Amino acid sequence: MLKGIVLSNISNLYKVEVNGKIYDCNARGIFKNNEISPVSGDLVKIEITDEEKMAGVIIEIEDRKNYLKRPKMANLSQIIFVVSMKLPKPDMELLDKQLAYAEFMGIKPVICLNKIDLEKEDKVNHIYDIYSKIGYTVIKTNAKDMTGILGLKEYLNNNITAFSGNSGVGKSSLINALLKENITEEGVISTKNKRGKNTTTQVKLYKINENSYIADTPGFSTFDINEIDKKDLAKYFKEFNQYIKNCEYVDCSHIKEENxxxxxxxxxxxxxxERYERYCKIYEKMKSKKEY
Ligand SMILES: Nc1nc2c(ncn2[C@@H]2O[C@H](COP(=O)(O)OP(=O)(O)O)[C@@H](O)[C@H]2O)c(=O)[nH]1
Ligand SMILES: [Mg+2]
Ligand SMILES: [Zn+2]
Incomplete structure (x- = not known):
């Protein structure tokens, strides 16, 4: 029996890495009956069925540190939220929503301001200052000329890191820059299926060094923020949390209440x-819609 990590799952064929060797594995039937199945990031025990063919079967899934439903993945320790400074313009509401979700999940967020070459320095610094003041790690990058890539790389060690952000913000470019290999868009980090639509379920992990993996997560933008109860939202706006105790009402929504x-x-x-206004927006949306 060997211990490994699930790198990918394509039609229930799992790629499991064991000390640098990759085995094609099936999952034991018992998982199906228990309504649990291995996902990328899972630490698993496998039995080799054919060493020559590098084939095996997954017999056990270790307890997960965390589990994300959309896309399915386990044991994520860090998420890099990529914000494009221009083309497309920064989606700050999405960033704040996702930061709250990461806080809720207990996954470390890192903010990457990409395409800094396309925007004026003061605009970049404005966003940089807001988030670094809160205590977040913020990195400025230009994936095209490698600016900031080495700095970004430092945060990847001993982590399973996923990249998140709207389509076009530069996730693939950043991952390519980090892997520093000439991987074609089509070959490794393609995020589109044949119809050109984003596939939302598949995650593929790439090993970058011992104990460090990066995840290409197509369509990571639909975080399940609904898992958060709206009355807890302020708590996950990290810098708000310390002031909640000063509210007069226990169930204060921090919007219309006095004191x-x-x-x-x-x-x-x-x-x-800006952060407060986005909090109000997200709160109201959580209130008016069940699914958000
Ligand atoms: N000017 C500039 N363009 C970038 C930068 N990063 C990515 N791009 C371009 O933005 C487009 C979308 O990038 P891509 O990596 O495919 O985004 P993804 O959808 O998030 O994976 C591509 O044309 C990239 O060449 C950057 O830092 N500066
Ligand atoms: Mg991409
Ligand atoms: Zn309040």
Whole structure:
């Protein structure tokens, strides 16, 4: 019996890496009966069925540190949220929504401001300042000329890292730059299926060094923020959390109530107005829609 990590799953054929060797594995029937199946990132035990053909069967899945449903993946320790400075323009609401989700899941977020070559420095720094003041790691990159890539690379060691962000922000370009190999868009990090649509379920892990993997996650933009109860949202706006105790009402939504600790912090410029406004927007959307 060997211990390995699931790199990918294509039609229930799993690629499992064991000390640098990759085995094609099936999953034992018992998983199906228990309504659990291996996903990328899972640490598993396998039995070799044919060493020559590098074939095996997954017999056990270790307890997961965390589990993401869309796309399916386990044991993620870090997410790099890629924000394009221009073309497409920064989607700050998506960033804040996803940061809240990462806080909720206990997964470390890193913010990557990409395409800095296309935007004025002060605009880049404005966003940089808001998030680094909160305590987030923010990295500025230009995936085209490798600016910031070495800095980004430092954060990948001993992590399973996924890249997230809207289509076109530069995820594939960044991953290519990090892998520093000439991998074609089509060959390795293609995010489109034959119809040109983003496939939302498949995740593929790439080993970059011992204990370090990066995940190409097509369509990672639909985070299941619905798992968060809207009354807990403020808690996952990291810098808001400390002021909640100053609210008069226990179930304060921090929007219309009097004597709200968060609104007071806002008046005292302790929290960013932009972040607060996006909090309100996301909260209202969570309230009005079941699925968001
Ligand atoms: N100017 C500029 N273009 C970039 C940068 N990063 C990516 N691009 C371009 O943006 C487009 C989308 O990049 P891609 O990596 O496919 O984005 P993805 O959909 O997030 O994987 C491509 O044409 C890239 O060449 C950057 O830092 N600067
Ligand atoms: Mg891509
Ligand atoms: Zn409040």
């Amino acid at each position: 709200c600790g968060i609104k007071k912090a806002l008046e005292e410029n302790k929290i960013s107005k």
